[in-house]
Amino acid sequence: MSIFIDGRCGICGEVLPIGDAMLDESTSEVFVPPMNPAAVCGLISSPAHWACWAAVPDRLATIRKWGDRILEAAESSPFLQIVRDGMEALLLAQDDPSGCRLIVMPMAVGSWMDVSSSPWPPTWAAGLSHHRLMHEIERESLPRVIEELSGPFPTPEAAWRTVDWEPKRALERARQRDQIEKKQRRDELLDIHNEACDRLARLATSVGIACPHCRRFLKGDFRYLDNRPNGRSCIVCRRCGGSFGPEEAGVQAP
Ligand SMILES: [Zn+2]
C-alpha cells in the first residue's frame, strides 16, 4: 500500500513507531487504513496506533462507511473487484502486474490483509497474515471471517473462479483509448497554435504588429520563443515584457 503519511497517529496525534520505514507493516503496532485514506477518510485519514484504533467507540460504523466507499471505487476501477461483500468480511480481488491478489477486510477491524499467497484459512487461524503479525482484534474477528468465507470459497482458487476480469480489461482499454484521443486532440491544438504563432512572428518581423499589452507598434523589437514541437510558442514584447500569441494579438497572420 503506498500512501503519504507524516508519521503521526491519525487518532492521538503522537508519533508512530515506524521511523523511516513508514509503511513497514511488519510492526503490529501500526494500523494502516485501507486503500487511499483520503478517499475513505471518515474518522481517520492516516495510519494510527493499533491501540488507538482498537479503542475507537464507533469503529464499526466507520469501517462500514469505508466498505461502501470501497464498493463504489471497485465499480469503476479496472483493477479491483468485489468477490464478496459479507457481514464479517469484504473479500476483494486486485489485479496487479505481479498477478492477482486476494484481500480480506474484516468488517470488525478495517485492516487490509493480503491473503493471496497464504494457504487459505489455516494460516489465518494461526494469526499470521501475508506479511505481518495480526493484531489482537484481528485474531478475535478471524473465526467469524473464516466461517463466512470458507463455506463459499474452500480454496483461494474457488474465489478466483468467481471473478471475471474481462469487463474490467474492457474498461481499462476504453480508458486508455480515451487518454490517447485526448492527447491527440491536445497535440493538434498545440500544432495549430504554434504554426499560427510562427506566422505571427514572421509578420511582426516583416510588417510589424501591435503589442496587445502595451499597444505599442512592434517591428523586430520582440523575442520569438519557438517552443515547437512540444511546448507552446509565444512572442515577448521587448518594450513591456508581456508575452502573447496569435489569440491575444487578434491577428490572423497570413
Ligand atoms: Zn495513537
Ligand SMILES: [Zn+2]
Ligand atoms: Zn508590449
